[in-house]
Amino acid sequence: MTQLLLLFDVVLLTTLLALAVAAVTSPEPRRAVMLFIAFGLWLSMVWARLRAPDVALAEAAIGAGLGGALMLAAARRAAKREAGDSTESAGDSGAGGPPA
Amino acid sequence: MHEILIAVAIILLISMSVGLIRIVIGPTPADRMMAAQLLGTSGIGVLALLAPALGVPALMDVALIFALLAAVSVAAFTRRRVGQDRP
Amino acid sequence: MNILLDLLSVLLILAGAFFFIAGTVGLLRLPDLFTRLHALTKADNLGLGLIMLGCVRFAPDGLYIAKMLLLWLLIMASGATASHLIAKRALRGDGEDY
Amino acid sequence: MTTTEAPAPSASVIARRLVSLHGLTRLVLFAGFWLVFAGNDPQSWIIGAPAVLLASWTAERLSRRRGRDVTLGGLLRYIPFFLWESILGGTDVAKRVMRPEVDIAPGLIEYKIRLTEPGARVFFLDSISLLPGTLSADYRDGIAYVHALDADEDLLDPLRRLELRVADLFGERLGGEPDA
Structure with a gap:
């Protein structure tokens, strides 16, 4: 039982670390956000493994869910602005900063 | 008996880790989103196995949030471009 | 009798794990977005259903079983809808992220 | 409409x-x-x-307008069918994927939906995705665009059967001629 749980922990933690590294080093923002969502899911499972369902709940709902959706919107906006810079920023309400 | 549950949970976890490759290689954002959804479903499977194995029935509530999370993130992701934003 | 029930749930759980693995293999091996969606919706929903059926044996009370059943229905509905949405955006090419 | x-x-x-x-x-x-x-x-x-x-x-x-509801008898008839079909769908995908050479011939087919109830149509579209080898990819003007893992197979018959089941579930009678 304990050995199996240890193996479980090793698999869980290795992938968690790999995900964190992949998310931080990812050059493309939207890919980084997806990896971050996956990271949130994984971290939530770590909390579940530690028998802390309440923390796991919060991590999944806020960390991965809300945070992920918001960051996805932000990354999308950043990508749009980048694409718009080369041509023209049509319909941009100009809420953030002067045009480059 | 609980050993078997944890063993299967490890198998699922490894399968999830392998599925992560799809998030890394893409190629389109939709592929990545899809892989993230697969993770959610497998994660629910892992939690369903862990709940009896660790003796924490409340893990099922976490699984419920996983299900909602998958639905919300896909809905946030598949937003349609509105006409005026079209380049 | 107990041993038979245990055996049955172990078999169900193993079958569920097999379908999850099939889903992952499909996700990696299939050539395009649509075919991958096939693997995602079908194999995973079936795998989760089998695992939950196997876990019924360990449920502390009836409400827990009802929760698992609801969870499965929710996953199927959201999985089918999500795959439809993803496929539709890919097909029409009018998503914000393509 | x-x-x-x-x-x-x-x-x-x-x-x-x-x-x-x-x-x-x-x-x-x-x-x-x-x-x-x-x-x-x-x-x-x-x-x-x-x-x-x-x-x-x-x-x-x-809910925009009061639609038909799922009938209890229809539900009791639908559940076993659905469970069996999802088992077939899962094994079908697993079998195709596990072969050394992935066994697929993907394609897109059109299917004209005869169901009129909006709720029943949504239910039908979602059920398509869980049927063996088919995935509802788009829906426009009463036509479902179904992605098939193996487009060489005859899929119209299973789709029609599924539609009949859903119609039975909602207590609806299908009108019009069946066509592709």
């Missing part, structure tokens, strides 16, 4: 509908959900009762 936008139902209409039989089923349903999620704790209803009321109100508000 959507020539004019139906006006949003006013609050009094919603209130009247909520206490009708239809609304009552919905209330009971949401209350059941709460019971399952929160457990059998009387104190949880302090939050639960407002949440259930709010959920019923929102659901009533969102």
Whole structure:
């Protein structure tokens, strides 16, 4: 039982670390956000493994869910602005900063 | 008996880790989103196995949030471009 | 009798794990977005259903079983809808992220 | 069908509908959900009762018009069919994927939906995705665009059978000629 749980922990933690590294080093923002969502899911499972369902709940709902959706919107906006810079920023309400 | 549950949970976890490759290689954002959804479903499977194995029935509530999370993130992701934003 | 029930749930759980693995293999091996969606919706929903059926044996009370059943229905509905949405955006090419 | 936008139902209409039989089923349903999620704790209803009321109100508000409901007999006939089909669908995908050479010939086919009830159509589209080898990819003007893992197979027959099942589930009689 304990050995199996240890193996479980090793698999869980290795992938968690790999995900964190992949998310931080990812050059493309939207890919980084997806990896971050996956990271949130994984971290939530770590909390579940530690028998802390309440923390796991919060991590999944806020960390991965809300945070992920918001960051996805932000990354999308950043990508749009980048694409718009080369041509023209049509319909941009100009809420953030002067045009480059 | 609980050993078997944890063993299967490890198998699922490894399968999830392998599925992560799809998030890394893409190629389109939709592929990545899809892989993230697969993770959610497998994660629910892992939690369903862990709940009896660790003796924490409340893990099922976490699984419920996983299900909602998958639905919300896909809905946030598949937003349609509105006409005026079209380049 | 107990041993038979245990055996049955172990078999169900193993079958569920097999379908999850099939889903992952499909996700990696299939050539395009649509075919991958096939693997995602079908194999995973079936795998989760089998695992939950196997876990019924360990449920502390009836409400827990009802929760698992609801969870499965929710996953199927959201999985089918999500795959439809993803496929539709890919097909029409009018998503914000393509 | 959507020539004019139906006006949003006013609050009094919603209130009247909520206490009708239809609304009552919905209330009971949401209350059941709460019971399952929160457990059998009387104190949880302090939050639960407002949440259930709010959920019923929102659901009533969102449903444009009163459609047909799922019939109990239809449901009892549909569930075993559905379970069997999803087992077939899962094994089909698993079999194709596990071969050394992935065994697929993907393609897109069109299917003209004969169901008229909007709820039944959504249900049909979702069910397609769980049927062996098919995935509902798009829906426009009464035509479902179905992605098939193996487009060489004859898929019209299974789709028609599924549509009949869904029609039976909603107690609807299919009109019009079946065509591709």
